[in-house]
Amino acid sequence: LTRADTAAPAWGLRVGMKALDDTFAPALDILRALLFSVDPRDTERLRDVIVQSRAHYSTSLVQNGSHTAGTHAGRGFSPEGHLQEQMNGLPQMALINALAGNFDESREALMAKIEAVRDFLRVRERLTLSFTGSDAAADRLRAAVAGWTAGMRSEPVVPMPTGFAPYPRPPCEGLA
Numbered sequence: 300l301t302r303a304d305t306a307a308p309a310w311g312l313r314v315g316m317k318a319l320d321d322t323f324a325p326a327l328d329i330l331r332a333l334l335f336s337v338d339p340r341d342t343e344r345l346r347d348v349i350v351q352s353r354a355h356y357s358t359s360l361v362q363n364g365s366h367t368a369g370t371h372a373g374r375g376f377s378p379e380g381h382l383q384e385q386m387n388g389l390p391q392m393a394l395i396n397a398l399a400g401n402f403d404e405s406r407e408a409l410m411a412k413i414e415a416v417r418d419f420l421r422v423r424e425r426l427t428l429s430f431t432g433s434d435a436a437a438d439r440l441r442a443a444v445a446g447w448t449a450g451m452r453s454e455p456v457v458p459m460p461t462g463f464a465p466y467p468r469p470p471c472e473g474l475a
Contacts, residue, residue, distance in 0.1 A: 307395065310326075312334065312435055314330065314331075314334070316330050318436075320432075320433055320435060320436055323432075323435075323436045323439055324439060327369055327439060327440065327443045330446060331361075334420075334435065334447070335421075335447065335450075336425035337417065339409075339410045339413035339417070340410055343405060345406065345409070345410065345413075346402055346406075347401060349395065349398050349399050350399060352395045352399075353395045353396060353399045356391060356392040356395050357392070357423075359391055360388075360389070361376070364474075367388065367389070367474065368474055370383055370384050370387060370388040371384060371388055371389060371474060372469075374388070375464070375465055375470075376465070376466065378380075378461045378463040381462065381463040381464075382461055387408075389474075397468055421451050421452060422451060422452050422453070422454050422456065423448045423451045423452070423453050424453065424454065424455065424456045426444075426448065426451070427446065428440070
């Protein structure tokens, strides 16, 4: 997540994983590392992630132009549309470009925000799982999640404002 304002909610963080039964245990180890062992203080890795994200947004927003335009147009119709635009649209590209352009000056603040997001996500009540697979893999997943959640905080999830402002009148605009 590279959301600029950690006080504003990101309504969803979806992490997907596909694995065969034979590779399920190592895949769970990777997922655990992704969710619980990310080190935002690894400056060179963070720089690489920012550079890769910049390349991703620079190409995908253009190559998927109709999706980009739809996301942009939908920002004023619903809170979900607003958040989709913030997280995956033009504002995200502007944020990534700013972070990449001023990485040395902004890295400490960025690292602190990533830590805040990580800590925000480490609450049991924010966790929802969906699983399709064999009984053996389900048992492994249950055991892994039980271990993960044992170390997570428990606190109520309080809805927060999204910053959504509905269109008073849908704009007529174009993107170039």
